[in-house]
Structure formats: structure tokens, C-alpha cells
Amino acid sequence: MKLGELCRNKGIILLYHNHDFEFSKMPDGRYALNFLYDRIPSRILQTELDTCWISVSGEDPASYVEKYAGRAPLVHGKDYVEQKSEHMYGLIGLPKSSEKSSNGFAFRAVGDGVMNFPAILRAAQKAGTKWLVVEQDEHSVISALEDARRSIQFLRNLEKSK
Numbered sequence: 001m002k003l004g005e006l007c008r009n010k011g012i013i014l015l016y017h018n019h020d021f022e023f024s025k026m027p028d029g030r031y032a033l034n035f036l037y038d039r040i041p042s043r044i045l046q047t048e049l050d051t052c053w054i055s056v057s058g059e060d061p062a063s064y065v066e067k068y069a070g071r072a073p074l075v076h077g078k079d080y081v082e083q084k085s086e087h088m089y090g091l092i093g094l095p096k097s098s099e100k101s102s103n104g105f106a107f108r109a110v111g112d113g114v115m116n117f118p119a120i121l122r123a124a125q126k127a128g129t130k131w132l133v134v135e136q137d138e139h140s141v142i143s144a145l146e147d148a149r150r151s152i153q154f155l156r157n158l159e160k161s162k
Contacts, residue, residue: 111154
């Protein structure tokens with residue numbers, strides 16, 4: 001909490017970015033992520049919810065964004081295909097196996113995977129989110145610029161269909 005107070009005193013908002021492993025259960029039955037947000041007041045720590053990792057954990061991203069309404073100034077929109085793999089954590093500094101995932105897990109441009117972005121965006125709007133950050137950790141099918149173009153086009157098409 002001390003770091004959060006120091007940031008706050010300097011006019012900086014401290015955010016915590018989740019992955020799926022924060023959805024491990026604590027002895028009291030709460031997820032570790034909920035335990036963190038229950039213990040540290042929102043004036044000190046805000047959420048930086050990564051919707052992909054929430055989904056990979058087995059939870060509903062839109063429900064989670066709504067759960068932290070007023071505390072979610074920034075939401076990560078990230079898409080993927082297939083299922084969680086033990087070979088996916090090299091991206092965040094954990095040991096990466098040289099083996100390929102047998103289940104085909106891969107990150108995709110927003111709109112090219114399994115995520116329900118209309119529901120996530122509605123939840124973010126209800127939660128008072130100011131920024132949607134489109135994120136894609138790896139580009140395994142097409143180039144990073146093409147993935148960015150596809151994500152932008154998907155989001156524009158959603159906006160037009162309102």
C-alpha cells in the first residue's frame with residue numbers, strides 16, 4: 001500500500017494488470033485478485049483488467065469489468081483462439097517450453113478469436129472505463145501491423161452497428 005500512497009501523493013494512479021493465475025483460490029475461497037482489491041482501497045489501487053486472461057481463467061470478462069465499476073479506468077481488449085496451454089507464459093517472463101502447444105492456443109487480432117467484445121465494451125462503458133487498450137502479445141498468423149489494422153476495423157464496425 002505504501003507504493004500506492006506514494007503514487008497517489010504524486011498524482012499518479014497505480015493500476016494492477018492481471019493474468020489468469022490471479023484467479024487461484026485463497027484459503028478463504030476468494031480469488032487472489034479479489035483478495036488484492038478487497039485489501040487495498042480503490043483510492044490507492046485501480047484495476048487494469050486484461051479481458052483475455054480473465055477468460056482464460058474461466059471467468060466472464062464482461063462480468064468482471066462490471067464487478068469493478070468505478071475502479072476500472074483502463075481495460076485490455078485482447079483476443080485468442082483455443083484453450084489455455086502450459087506453454088503460454090514465456091510472454092510474461094516465466095519459463096517457456098520449446099514444445100508447441102498441442103491445443104493450438106494463440107493470440108489473435110480483436111474480433112478474430114473467441115472473446116465477446118460487444119459485451120465487454122458495454123460492461124466497460126457501464127463501469128466508467130476511460131480507455132480500452134487493444135493488446136496482442138504475439139502475432140503468429142499475420143504481421144503486427146495487419147493485426148492492428150484488423151482490430152481497428154473490427155472496433156469501427158462495432159461502433160457503426162450501434
